[in-house]
Amino acid sequence: MESINHLNLASLLDTLISLTTAFLLGGLIGLERQFRQRTAGLRTNVLVAIGASLFVDIANRVNGPAGSVHIIAYVVSGIGFLGAGAILREEGGVRGLNTAATLWCSAAVGAAAGADLIIEAVLGMLFIVTANTLLRPVVNSINSQPLSVVETEATYTVYAIADRKLKKQGAASLRSTLEMANYQVNNLAVLPFGLDEIKIEATLFSSSLNGEELSKFTQQLSEQTWVHQAYWSASPHP
Numbered sequence: 001m002e003s004i005n006h007l008n009l010a011s012l013l014d015t016l017i018s019l020t021t022a023f024l025l026g027g028l029i030g031l032e033r034q035f036r037q038r039t040a041g042l043r044t045n046v047l048v049a050i051g052a053s054l055f056v057d058i059a060n061r062v063n064g065p066a067g068s069v070h071i072i073a074y075v076v077s078g079i080g081f082l083g084a085g086a087i088l089r090e091e092g093g094v095r096g097l098n099t100a101a102t103l104w105c106s107a108a109v110g111a112a113a114g115a116d117l118i119i120e121a122v123l124g125m126l127f128i129v130t131a132n133t134l135l136r137p138v139v140n141s142i143n144s145q146p147l148s149v150v151e152t153e154a155t156y157t158v159y160a161i162a163d164r165k166l167k168k169q170g171a172a173s174l175r176s177t178l179e180m181a182n183y184q185v186n187n188l189a190v191l192p193f194g195l196d197e198i199k200i201e202a203t204l205f206s207s208s209l210n211g212e213e214l215s216k217f218t219q220q221l222s223e224q225t226w227v228h229q230a231y232w233s234a235s236p237h238p
Helices: 010-036 042-084 097-114 118-133 135-143 164-180 210-220
Strands: 088-090 093-094 151-163 185-191 197-204 207-210 229-234
Touching: 010 042, 010 097, 010 118, 042 097, 093 197, 097 118, 151 164, 151 210, 164 185, 164 197, 207 210, 210 229
Parallel strands: none
Antiparallel strands: 088 093, 151 197, 151 207, 151 229, 185 197
16 A cells, blocks of 8 residues: 555656656667677666666655765765676786776766756766767777887886896996986896896886987997996886
């Protein structure tokens, strides 16, 4: 009998509008994902949007706006578990971050629809679809460019090959030479290199450095009498 008391045509109509809005907007977001054959496609995004909308709508009816605010907070954090399932680690790389972010945004659109913020939900959907479509050529264009080490945020290491007997002197000389050139040394290690030589590795503090300047520096370093060979490498930050 309690369910009969809760029957309210105006509230039911409001719920229908919220769920329909969540269904349509979540579907538009999911269509783009489905066309690209992503892990979370049409149905997943629709269900996320509808679920978020229904939770917020129920909270709004039971406990008013204050209740819906609490539910929205739970939706924001709870959707992270679903998004984590869309993230895959393959061959040292990570896939699915954009899909997970899209699911999170679908939940936001659904929550807005459940809170009767229909215009806001539509605007959110438009921005999400725009981000996933119009920004894609920009990302592809940037990714297609070869990685330049002229000025890249990375960890840089300078190497010097020297006689084994110059272990201490070579390490001290390399450090002082780097510091005189205004390169701050983060770590310095001396490793065996063949039978009669050592390799001195000087890791610099991570920063944006100029690759051409480092090349000139190692060229000048290799001209010192105690150095057999000098070179450098960069490991871009992930």
